[in-house]
Every structure is written in structure tokens, then in C-alpha cells.
Amino acid sequence: MHLDLPLACFITALAIGVCVEALAWALRLWRYRSPIFPLINILLVFGLIEGLSVGWFVGGRDALRGVFPVLFMAGAVLGILIEGLNEFWLHAWSWSARPLLGVRRSIDKAAFVGVTWGFVPLLTVLLARLLMTLSVEV
């Protein structure tokens, strides 16, 4: 089976999104206002924005050496933007009362999770390249 890198990045980011949302649901970290929002989040934010646009566009074309900080930077900046939009205007999801790694206030949880978005494109590119290698071997 042959996979090209943009598709591999998109699929990997979707998989990361499903894992994150499943974990958040199991630990009851946040709640969505509508059941359609997690699907939009996985498809649009994880798959298209963080996986394809940042992951593939920034880190999917040349050698990875040196570009890692840029992947994290772009992912985290977009993540903080998305969390800010939700926290102050959209309210598509809200935080439960449970502390998140010791963080209690909703605004701080949004900021913290915003920064951790930086790991998504980074992991996406690493796993997508691994997926490509495995798909060639198969």
C-alpha cells in the first residue's frame, strides 16, 4: 500500500485527535455544547489545520532537522488562538471543575491546553513519516 505524506499527515492528525478526545471524555476534562463539535474539532482543527496545514506544510517537505521548533511554534500559536476564540467568544466547549495537572481556573486551562497544541504537528509529522516507511515495507 502506498501513502503520500499529506494524506499520511491528515490521517495521523485525525488519529491523534480521536485519542485526545477519547482521553478527555474518559477523564471528563471538558464538555462540548453539541455532539457535533468534537467531530468538527477532530476533522477541522486536528486534521486540516494542525495536521495538514502546519504538520505537512511546515515539516513535511524537507529534512526535519532544524524545523522542529517551527512546528511546535506554529502549532502552539494556533492552539492558543483557537482556545482563546472558544474561551472568550464561541463557547463550543467548557471545562469541568476537575483540575488539569494542578491547573484549576478555566482561563489557565485554556492557555495550558493552547500551548500543548504545539505537540500535535510535531507528533503528526514524526508518526506520518513512520507510517510512510511502514506502508512502503508492506
Add this chain to the structure above:
Amino acid sequence: MTAPKVSVADRLHAAAFAIGGSGLVCAYWIAFFHSDLTLPNFVHNLTSPAVVKLATVYMGFESAFPLADLFVAVTSALAAFYLVGQDAKAVLFGLVASGALGFLAFIDISFNLLHGLYAPATLFRDVGLQMEALINVSCLVGAIWSIWRLWSHPLRRAEDRPSRLLDGALGVDAAEAGR
């Protein structure tokens, strides 16, 4: 949490952090790794061994910046986020981001001056270096303005401002003495 009322000056400051400190820094590094847009002309015109050596040193120096700029971009985005939320952490992250931005600008200016890249003759004929000079000056002016503004920002907590506490205590003493 709904968006609290944000003054026009704070909106401008948040926009400066979000666009200048985060967005443009990301855009610069994406362009650096995927195009020649950010590179000075002398890196393309390797006319002598001395220029080759300078270009190698310059590229090595520039390649060390992404990790440091990651710190600036993330703290700037957090400063913008907390400014929009009118939270005291805006001052913390804003001062950290501005300090880091000023530090990086001084390192870049120092490198360019020491290697003769800001010599008028070199600067006038190289558009890439002119852009770099513009970035350096903008970072420095932005950092100083931001530090100056956050220093007296209402979100800065009173316990972090001993002079204010002292003024308050003196005010109370004076009021008591006047009774």
C-alpha cells in the same frame, strides 16, 4: 468565560503581541525554511572565500534562532490571550515576551555590527539586510514600548509594586496625621 471589556490600548497591545510577536515570527521561520525570501543577497552571491566563510557563519547563527523564537512566539501569544481575558498573567507573559524579544534583537544587532553587515555600504545594496535591520529595529522598539506600558498597567498586582504600596501607606499615615 465571556470576553471582558478591553480598552482600545489593550486591544492594540494584544494585537501587537498576536501579530508581531507570534504571527510574524512564525511566518518568518516558515519562509526561512521554505524559501529564500528572508536571506540577505550576499548569501546567494558567494564571490570570494571570505564571503563563503561569512555566509556559513551567518547561516549557522540564524539557524540557532528558531528555538529561542519559539519561546518569544508562545509567550507573546499567551500575553495576547491573557490581555483579551483581562487577567493579571498578561503582565507576566508580556514582560517575559518583551524581554526575550529585546534580548534577541540585541544579539542579532550585535552580530550584524561585529561582522560589518550593518556597514552603510553593505546595507544600502542588500535588500535582505535592510529587511533584517527593519525587523531588528521593530523588535527593539516593540519590546521597549511593551515593557514601558506593562510596567504601569492596571493589571499589574499591587503587591508587585512596592512603590505603590509605600505611596498607599504614606497616604494612610498622612490621613491619620491630619485627623
